[in-house]
Amino acid sequence: MSTLTEQFKRSLVIAKKNIKIYYLKGPVIIFGLVFPLFLALAYIIGRNVPLKEVLPGLIGMTTFFTATSVGPSIVPWETRSKTLERLLCCPVALWTIIVGDMLSSFLFGLIISVIPLALTLTLGIQPLNFMLLFLGLIIANLCFAALSVLLSAYPPTDVPATSMMLSSLVKFPLVFISGVFIPIEQLPPLGTAIASISPLTYFTDMVRQLFLSRGFYPLALDFTAVIAFTMAFALAAIKLHEKTLTKRLS
Amino acid sequence: MKNKITAIAILALLFLTVSFSAKTEKTYGWDVEHAIAVQELTKHYEDVTAVDHISFGVKKGEIFGFLGPNGAGKTTTIRILTGLIKPDGGKAFVAGYDVLKNPIEAKQRVGVVPEVSNAYVDLTAWENLALIGKLYGVPTQKLRENATSLLKEFGLYEVKDKLVRAFSKGMKQRLLLCMALVNDPEVLFLDEPTSGLDVESARLLREKITRYNRDGKTVFLSTHNMEEANQLCHRIAIINHGRIAAIDTPENLRAQSMELQYIEVAFNKTVNPQDFSGNPSITKAVPAGNKVRIYTADPSTVIAFLVEYAKKNNLRILSLNTMMPSLEDVFLKLIRGKEAVIQ
Numbered sequence: 001m002s003t004l005t006e007q008f009k010r011s012l013v014i015a016k017k018n019i020k021i022y023y024l025k026g027p028v029i030i031f032g033l034v035f036p037l038f039l040a041l042a043y044i045i046g047r048n049v050p051l052k053e054v055l056p057g058l059i060g061m062t063t064f065f066t067a068t069s070v071g072p073s074i075v076p077w078e079t080r081s082k083t084l085e086r087l088l089c090c091p092v093a094l095w096t097i098i099v100g101d102m103l104s105s106f107l108f109g110l111i112i113s114v115i116p117l118a119l120t121l122t123l124g125i126q127p128l129n130f131m132l133l134f135l136g137l138i139i140a141n142l143c144f145a146a147l148s149v150l151l152s153a154y155p156p157t158d159v160p161a162t163s164m165m166l167s168s169l170v171k172f173p174l175v176f177i178s179g180v181f182i183p184i185e186q187l188p189p190l191g192t193a194i195a196s197i198s199p200l201t202y203f204t205d206m207v208r209q210l211f212l213s214r215g216f217y218p219l220a221l222d223f224t225a226v227i228a229f230t231m232a233f234a235l236a237a238i239k240l241h242e243k244t245l246t247k248r249l250s
Numbered sequence: 251m252k253n254k255i256t257a258i259a260i261l262a263l264l265f266l267t268v269s270f271s272a273k274t275e276k277t278y279g280w281d282v283e284h285a286i287a288v289q290e291l292t293k294h295y296e297d298v299t300a301v302d303h304i305s306f307g308v309k310k311g312e313i314f315g316f317l318g319p320n321g322a323g324k325t326t327t328i329r330i331l332t333g334l335i336k337p338d339g340g341k342a343f344v345a346g347y348d349v350l351k352n353p354i355e356a357k358q359r360v361g362v363v364p365e366v367s368n369a370y371v372d373l374t375a376w377e378n379l380a381l382i383g384k385l386y387g388v389p390t391q392k393l394r395e396n397a398t399s400l401l402k403e404f405g406l407y408e409v410k411d412k413l414v415r416a417f418s419k420g421m422k423q424r425l426l427l428c429m430a431l432v433n434d435p436e437v438l439f440l441d442e443p444t445s446g447l448d449v450e451s452a453r454l455l456r457e458k459i460t461r462y463n464r465d466g467k468t469v470f471l472s473t474h475n476m477e478e479a480n481q482l483c484h485r486i487a488i489i490n491h492g493r494i495a496a497i498d499t500p501e502n503l504r505a506q507s508m509e510l511q512y513i514e515v516a517f518n519k520t521v522n523p524q525d526f527s528g529n530p531s532i533t534k535a536v537p538a539g540n541k542v543r544i545y546t547a548d549p550s551t552v553i554a555f556l557v558e559y560a561k562k563n564n565l566r567i568l569s570l571n572t573m574m575p576s577l578e579d580v581f582l583k584l585i586r587g588k589e590a591v592i593q
Contacts (some may be wrong), residue, residue, distance in 0.1 A: 003354070006387060013384040082368035086429075088334050089362040090385040091354045199569045246335055250295070 007096045008025035011188025015107065020084040022070055022077070023108060027164050032069025032108060036062045040116070043181070052125050053213050054133040055116075057180040058203035059137075062116050064175065067109025071148025071161040072167040074101045075083035075241070078106065079248050080097045086186070094237045094245065098149055102234065113137060127210045132219075136210070139226050140203040146233035153240035156248045179204050192216075282346070285310045285437050285468035286331065289471070293326050293492075301327040302492035303340065310436075313469040315461070315483035315500075319585055321573060323492040324472045325365060328441050333357045333471070358386065361430030365441040365472075369425050371415040375406050376496075378425060379416060379432050385435035393432070400428040404458070414549035420451030426459040437468045444478060451547045455480060486577075488584050495584040503580045509533065509547045510575035510583060515556055515566040516541040530553055541569070 004166055022028055038059055047054065078084035117137065120127075127133045151167040175181075177191070179202035184192055195201040207214035208220035215222070254290040258299045268285045273587035280302040281396045286308035293301040300588040308314040318324045329335045331342055342349045347488050376397065385395035408544050414422060416436035423443065430438060440459065444452035459482060462470050479486055487497040496503060523535035523542050531552050546552045549572050575583075 007354075010387070011387050013381065017381050020377070021370065040365075049429040054580055069469070081371070082364065082366045083370055085334060085364055085366075086368040086370075086382075087385070089332050089357065089360075089364065091387070092380060093354060167304070209540065246295075249334060 002195070005159070007093060008099070010090075010092050010120055011096050011099040011103060013156050014092070014097055015103035016054065018070070018074055018101060018110065022074055024106065025073065026075075027073055027160060028069050028098070028108070030064045030179045031164060032112065033148045036065035036112075039065070051120075051123065052211060055120055055125065056204050056208035057117050059113065059120075059178050059199055060140075060178070061175060063109055063137065063140050063203065064144050064151040064171070064200050066112035067105060067144035068148035068151070068167065068171055071101055071105035071145055072152045072163045073183075074104070075149070075152040075248075076157050076160045078159070079156070085249060087197035088245075088249075096244055100239075101149050101152075102145045105148050108143040109144060110200035111173075113141065123242045125211070128213060131206065133210045136203065136223065136226070138198075138205045139223065140231065141208075143166050143199050143226050143230040143233065144201070146230050146237055150233045150240065153237055153244055156244035159246070174198050174200055179208075179216070183208065186190060199226055199233075202226050202229075266379050275453065276472035283309055284316070284343070285312070285341040285345060286470060286493065287341075288327075288331070289341045291330060291337050293325065293330060293335070293575065294335045299492050301330070302557045303338070303495050304489070304492070305340075306487055306494060306497055308468060311463070311466055312484045313463050313482050315473060315479040315486035316470065316472040316481055316489065317474075317486060317581060322489045322522045323437065325441060326492075327489070328439055328470070328472055328538070329557055330467055331445060335471050347418050358433075359392055359435055360437045360439060361429075361433060361435035362439045363423075363426045363430045363441060363443045365445075369414045369417075369422055374411050374413055375417070375425050375428075376400065376410040379428060382429045396432050396434065397428075400431055404428050404454075420447050423447055423451065423455065427458060436465065438462065439470045441472045442474060444473070444578070445476065450526060452478075466489060476576065476581060480577045488581060490585050496580075500577055504575050506579065507575045507580045510545065510579045511547070511549065511572050512543050512575075513543045513552055513556070513570065514538060514543050514573060515562065515570045517568040518535075519569055525559070526555075531555070541562055 040062060042053055043058060043061070044051075054185050075084065078087065081235060088094070117133070146165065151170060152163050155162075157163055178198040179187070179195055180200065184195050184201060184205060199248070202217065202222040202225040205215045205217050206226070207217060209219050209222070217225075284307040288307070289305050289565060290303045291301055291305070292303050304323070305329065310376070316324055316327065322398065326335070330337045331344055331349060333349050335354060336350065344356040347356035347359070349356045370381070374380065379397040379401070380393065383397060388396065398407070401410050404427065406421060406424060406428065409417070409421070414425065419424065427443065428459050443459070447455065456478065459469055459471070471479070483500060485497060485499050486503060488495045496506075498506070508534070521536055522538075526532050526535040526542070526544060529552070531546050531548045532548070535542055535544045537543075543550060553570065556567065564578060
């Protein structure tokens with residue numbers, strides 16, 4: 001267990017390094033701040049819908065884009081600059097590095113996604129259970145961070161732009177099928193079925209329940225699904241990165 | 251309160267799913283005298299065999315040179331020994347630990363200077379050292395002391411707060427050596443540490459390598475520079491096509507290739523090297539500037555012949571030197587055959 005704790009401490013060191021280096025990189029700012037901001041503005045402005053109604057979609061979208069903005073670029077960047085090799089020479093397991101990358105992506109998402117939540121509270125819109133909402137926000141950020149690191153695993157490229165572009169190919173369709181713009185209950189049966197494979201669906205549904213007292217799935221299922229997706233993404237990220245590591249280093 | 255407990259439990263569960271328990275059993279490969287022990291190590295990349303059943307041992311406190319042409323398997327071997335990639339077969343022990351079974355324990359005891367400069371250019375020299383030190387679990391106070399003393403020793407203390415992006419190649423290479431030493435390792439892996447450096451920086455690094463070796467560190471040095479290997483290494487392994495072609499001290503390697511020794515003779519007039527081709531003791535005679543280079547396994551007979559030749563042709567010998575084969579000659583002989591060296 002002490003080895004495990006030690007490795008986790010080293011994940012935190014890696015996360016701290018990532019924060020220093022990658023938070024201010026251009027693609028992270030564009031995909032993690034500028035893009036969700038303008039998408040959110042486009043989503044809100046001109047719609048004759050009460051703010052409380054659009055909040056679940058807004059929080060879901062912001063959290064998703066910000067938490068997935070750092071992860072896809074770290075490994076390709078480190079492959080290109082050969083710093084990945086430097087890290088792997090240190091007494092850290094590959095999963096330690098992956099967890100470090102996930103944590104830095106998670107923190108970026110959490111910090112930014114707290115902003116719309118804080119604005120909501122400032123405007124006097126109270127969730128039914130703030131603690132549950134915050135817990136959901138933490139788990140969702142972890143889930144999307146794990147997804148973002150998974151998206152950087154294949155192909156084992158050393159070009160961050162390639163990884164960002166490919167991750168966008170996954171991220172955009174997910175936003176459109178996850179009940180962000182249209183609540184799931186208003187989707188046709190096929191749409192509902194497709195929505196059920198997206199982790200964002202469950203998070204948006206969770207936020208909708210916690211603000212509007214109505215959702216498509218039971219709240220417990222929303223939490224369970226997001227946790228299950230997080231575990232699956234984290235394990236898949238570790239396994240896939242392990243598999244592609246030799247190609248990355250060659 | 252209930253929500254807090256649930257939150258902690260969920261986070262702990264997530265953490266556990268991505269963690270593995272590590273074994274910390276210490277196992278010696280050959281014996282305790284060896285810092286590195288390699289047995290039948292093999293690595294394939296698709297249909298190419300990069301490392302082909304190699305075995306060797308590096309004694310504690312030794313500087314062990316690892317020479318070979320490009321693509322011979324040097325970097326693959328170093329990457330296996332430093333736990334970066336897994337071999338397809340064989341065993342490797344570093345600092346007493348099996349790098350396959352206990353890679354973290356093995357890596358904890360080594361310092362690495364990889365082939366390509368790879369300090370974080372967006373961090374300062376100090377931040378790079380702190381990062382590596384923390385990844386090795388060096389306690390904060392000890393890390394501060396080690397980092398300060400290393401940066402001073404390698405002449406980087408004044409620029410410790412500058413981004414590495416602004417460093418010259420020599421400064422980056424010195425920083426990499428600092429990063430490799432910050433955890434006070436038992437074994438140092440250096441992959442072409444002086445490649446591309448100016449004379450002064452290369453000499454400084456060689457001095458430091460010798461100094462740290464004197465302090466008890468085992469050094470595994472991969473290099474293309476024969477003179478460097480000759481100066482620094484206690485023993486040398488030459489690898490070619492993934493196989494070990496020879497392992498010995500530089501002196502013994504040269505002694506095993508005595509057919510590569512040669513005599514360089516200069517006469518007061520130009521002579522035709524073809525004049526010497528009839529002598530059975532002479533392997534080959536070639537012009538070398540204003541001299542003639544004569545390859546022979548029997549220098550004394552050839553010297554007597556040359557003196558006789560000078561008398562007979564009314565020539566004066568201006569200079570005559572017997573040259574031992576260089577490490578480069580030995581290397582070329584092992585890699586390409588004797589003829590390649592003589593040509």
